[in-house]
Amino acid sequence: MNIVPVILSGGSGTRLWPLSRRMYPKQFLNLYGQYTMLQETLDRLDGLAVSAPIIVCNEEHRFIVAEQLRQLGIEQAGIILEPEGRNTAPAIALAAWLDQQSNADDSVLLVLAADHVITDAPAYRSAVTRAISAAEQGRLVTFGIVPDRAETGYGYIQVDGEGVSPVKRFVEKPDAETARAYLEQGGYLWNSGMFMFHARAYLDELETFSPDMAQLTRQAMQDAGRDLDFIRPQADAFRACPADSIDYAVMEKTDKAMVVPLDAGWNDIGSWSSLWDVNDKDADGNSTHGDVLLHDAHNNLVMSESRLMAAVGVDDLIIVETKDAVLVAAKDKSQDVKAIVEKLKSEGREECDFHRVVYRPWGCFDSIEEGERFKVKRITVKPGAKLSLQMHHHRAEHWIVVSGTARVQKGEETMLLTENESTYIHIGETHSLENPGKVPLELIEIQTGSYLGEDDIVRFEDIYGRTR
16 A cells, blocks of 8 residues: 655744744744654654655745755655645645556555644554555545644534544534533544545545536646646646635535544644643743743743843743844734734735745855845855856845855856955846855855845746746
């Protein structure tokens, strides 16, 4: 039997701002455990007989996904780039159609979110193993979390029996009184959003209950393009799909739904307070990360990315510092952080989308300082990596090598620069930068000109297939 993990990695994690942002959301951050959340999702499958995964993500995150898979030594993964987010049912359908195209035998898909925390990996793997036999019988299996409190933030599954059992019904997020009743009477599990089923079984049910979605996702994959490690579904067909969850499109309507109880320390890390719940704490209930000093402080989550963070006489707060933003919130209001992100969007501010450090397939850059007509960046280029051959209409650039070796192309000229050497790029001059060495290349870039936006770039050649 072939088990293929399908990892849905399209979320934006706005409630975890300022660490999680649109261009580098929570699933790519190391918030809990040894790895990033995406990597933890894959790592906890160790010990299960699974094949290379399928990752469904968006265009803007493709190189982040590829790099994090490379760091785990995962090769041959299928990385599907959604033309736009259309919810979980179409995303899973893309993976199912890919499996039908790629495998002679119909695979069992293990559908997982990239941003869940599970603290008891053996219990999790045991639950997955228990689900296999039901999936092999053509059932559509979901995993229901055994509740430990009356929670209003999750949907519920009413079960019809114990162990691996039929789903009686799916229930929307309840109010507090109803949630308490569910907990007291038993027979209800939290809806985790994790599933296991044969690819063909899912597509058959999708064709029954949402035939338009089945047809459009099939067309999108039949006409998909490929470049580098990425699979690009045909955009018009996919965008025409209904934007439905798998629960609404299939699971609430099928008579083949089964549920496996899961009691493995699950948390979907939907807010800063939920991260405080799962993190280690000191004797005063404080969870800290980075350079943090506390006095007479209790039950706080304090995270510092770039400087000393000190707090005195505060309780039940979320305090998160990054290089360009500080968040202070009452812990019981942490769900409302999304409102700050919406305000940033309405004001057209980049802090909702970008960190000060921006990652590219070749490395990253940190915008250290910016003023009228100038910007200073610290650029890191990975060994063997190369920036595109490009030019700028409105800015000149001065590059100073801090460490490593730079191969620079300016017009028809190519040169090697080492530590303490520099060069100047004129406005309108074609240029590229490459690291031919075996250690990271670090340089300072000073931009000057009338416009310094990242969209002032014309690419002529790019080894990563980028056009913008």
